[in-house]
Amino acid sequence: MSAAVEVRDLVKRYPKRDVNAVDGLSFTVEPGEIFGLLGPNGAGKSTTIGVLTTRVRATSGDATVAGIDVVRDPVAARRLFAVVPQQSNLDRSLTPRQNLAFHAAYHGYPRAERNARAATLLDEFGLAEQADVKVDWYSGGMAQRLMIARAMMHEPRVLFLDEPTTGLDPQSRIFMWERVRDLRSRGVTVVLTTHDMDEAAEMSDRVGIVDHGKLLALDTPAGLTRGVAGQGVLDLSVTPAAGDDTDKLIAALTDVAGVSRGEPVGNNGSIRLYVTAEPETLIGPAVTVLTSRSATVTDVHMGSTTLEDVFIDLTGRALR
């Protein structure tokens, strides 16, 4: 079976720009996966989705969806994928139900089948009760759900979701995540972009981290956090003694067995230690080092490493 999505050495340079928006990107998405492209604003995620969905012309490189070259055969490719953009592109002159039916008509579905599919999908996405109102009455979360329902009308093999939950309230986000998992369980491959590390970690089977149009790392969320940043983190709120400073405290703390690295967090004296042992076993040794240097420890917090830590590790910058 061919890959669901394959991108090889993809480059996109927009006119009058002096850097590449996408700069030699390569990755493969397996059938049935939820694949997340994670990166800050401007990293090139939407441009990559734009090329794969035939809306952006690549400068060079190859892109295939369900084995079809999207440049050579865009019409065949469009039958096999669906895309939900960042901004609503619902037809405001049609009702929600009509939006779905119209989309299926465009894809050549006979009337009875498109009406039946619309009813089923409206129900699945929790919109059956408000299927015949004005689209304008929909909240952001409902519009987002309707766009996914519409995308599913022509039974795509691959669904592209560009920032699917940006701006949604927590409840709508969770509903959306559940619906996307349902799609995966039915064999639909999902490629989503996000700058939200929680969303990437929660949703994706594998995550590609992109920055400045380049792929920096690609693995399962667990593999990424394990590989780069150890087992966990220990956050310490510390006031150094007179004559001492945070950098020196970090140097002393990284001598403790099990501490792989430390860095200042913010500018109020907080220190984050990346640890390779269980974080709680290192609280005692870390506090001993700090008190031996007459530093004052006001708070200790244990946590697991996140994709944010991975991004900081790779780029030296925070994700947002």
Ligand SMILES: Nc1ncnc2c1ncn2[C@@H]1O[C@H](COP(=O)(O)OP(=O)(O)OP(=O)(O)O)[C@@H](O)[C@H]1O
């Ligand atoms: N139509 C365009 N013309 C010129 N430059 C563009 C165009 N679209 C995007 N860019 C630039 O390309 C780069 C990548 O943008 P892109 O939208 O792909 O990033 P992104 O990771 O999706 O970010 P966001 O989450 O903000 O959408 C940015 O520097 C952006 O300014």
